[in-house]
Each structure stands twice: as C-alpha cells, then as structure tokens.
Amino acid sequence: MLHPSYTDLMKVVNKDVEEGESKIVNSRYSIVMATSKRARQLIAGELPLVPAKNGDKPLSIAIEELNEGKLKIMAENAEEEE
Structure with a gap:
C-alpha cells in the first residue's frame, strides 16, 4: 500500500x-x-525540496514533497498563461 494514499x-x-x-x-x-x-x-x-535519506528513490522524494505541500500542481492551461 502506498503511504500516503x-x-x-x-x-x-x-x-x-x-x-x-x-x-x-x-x-x-x-x-x-x-x-x-x-x-x-x-x-x-534538481535538488530535493525535502530532506532525503541516502537511497531514497526519486519518486519517493517527489511524493513526500507533494505530501508536505512543497510542490504546487497547476492546471495545464495555467502553465501556458505564465
């Protein structure tokens, strides 16, 4: 099971x-x-936005960044406007 879900x-x-x-x-x-x-x-x-332990996989780090609110997901049309 994936944590967080x-x-x-x-x-x-x-x-x-x-x-x-x-x-x-x-x-x-x-x-x-x-x-x-x-x-x-x-x-x-790119450098992780959260403390990463040696051996953490990039996907695990990305999930932790999202869970801690360090990443912001934007709609595709919002990216085009910027």
Whole structure:
C-alpha cells in the first residue's frame, strides 16, 4: 500500500480550494503525472525540496514533497498563461 494514499495526496493538493471552486486535482492520474514529472526533474539533477535519506528513490522524494505541500500542481492551461 502506498503511504500516503492517493486520497490523502488529493486532500493536500486541494486544501486551499474554496467551496464552489473546481478542484485542482480530481483523479489519481493527476497525482501520478505530477509526481512522475517531479521525479524526472530530480533524476536530471534538481535538488530535493525535502530532506532525503541516502537511497531514497526519486519518486519517493517527489511524493513526500507533494505530501508536505512543497510542490504546487497547476492546471495545464495555467502553465501556458505564465
């Protein structure tokens, strides 16, 4: 079992969304895509945003970063606007 769970991660990502607004993340797919993209960045040499133990895999680090609120998932159309 994955710890934290997908539902826990979705709650962390959507915690700042006010009632009535659309959620940032509605599916597991969004969580998987965000963490895999961050893991690829870590593999490419970016520094972790959380303390990482020697031997931690990039995906584990990316999940921990998301769980601690160090990463922000943005909608695809929001990235194009910036």
